[in-house]
Amino acid sequence: MIADVPPPPIHQDPIPFGAERRADMRRYARRHYGIRSARLKPRTIVQHVTVNTSYRATWNTFAPNVADGELGELPGTCTHFVVDRRGGIHQLVPLELMCRHTVGLNHVAIGIEHVGMADGDVMGNARQLEASLRLTRWLQAEHDIRTRDVIGHNESLTSPYRVERVARLRDQTHGDMTPTTMRRYRRQLGRIG
Numbered sequence: 123m124i125a126d127v128p129p130p131p132i133h134q135d136p137i138p139f140g141a142e143r144r145a146d147m148r149r150y151a152r153r154h155y156g157i158r159s160a161r162l163k164p165r166t167i168v169q170h171v172t173v174n175t176s177y178r179a180t181w182n183t184f185a186p187n188v189a190d191g192e193l194g195e196l197p198g199t200c201t202h203f204v205v206d207r208r209g210g211i212h213q214l215v216p217l218e219l220m221c222r223h224t225v226g227l228n229h230v231a232i233g234i235e236h237v238g239m240a241d242g243d244v245m246g247n248a249r250q251l252e253a254s255l256r257l258t259r260w261l262q263a264e265h266d267i268r269t270r271d272v273i274g275h276n277e278s279l280t281s282p283y284r285v286e287r288v289a290r291l292r293d294q295t296h297g298d299m300t301p302t303t304m305r306r307y308r309r310q311l312g313r314i315g
């Protein structure tokens with residue numbers, strides 16, 4: 123168990139997640155995980171980099187419920203949290219809901235995006251990194267998530283929680299937040315709480 127950690131300041135900035143998007147999420151969960159619900163059961167936290175330079179552009183990317191360009195599926199991709207370049211934390215989706223940010227883990231993963239072009243932008247930005255660590259540590263304490271289950275998107279294939287029923291996606295992952303980055307990130311988590 124992680125000791126209690128105070129919640130960091132979080133700006134609520136929800137994207138539209140109405141009945142249609144929830145129904146799309148339920149269908150996705152059934153197709154990919156064999157689960158008949160869009161309700162998130164948090165077991166892991168996945169860290170991402172947006173590969174863009176602004177919070178507003180990030181919000182605008184996730185807001186519409188449109189099929190993504192890479193996999194062509196609904197609901198639209200999204201994330202629970204975004205940490206901006208000044209260390210502001212924004213919540214886009216409530217934690218009760220699954221959202222699409224990591225193939226194979228959306229049924230159990232809280233998603234945290236960081237505005238930046240590459241891992242080094244996040245690890246080299248003291249305010250952004252500190253906000254991210256505090257948010258993650260608080261979420262770990264709230265949901266009893268082990269530090270080894272705080273992973274980078276690029277580590278998704280080796281998570282013990284990974285499930286993917288669609289054969290063409292069995293080996294699908296992204297390059298953001300590599301094992302090298304995440305070893306440093308997890309070490310730093312130990313400083314907080």
Ligand SMILES: [Zn+2]
Binds near residue numbers: 169170223275
């Ligand atoms: Zn990612």
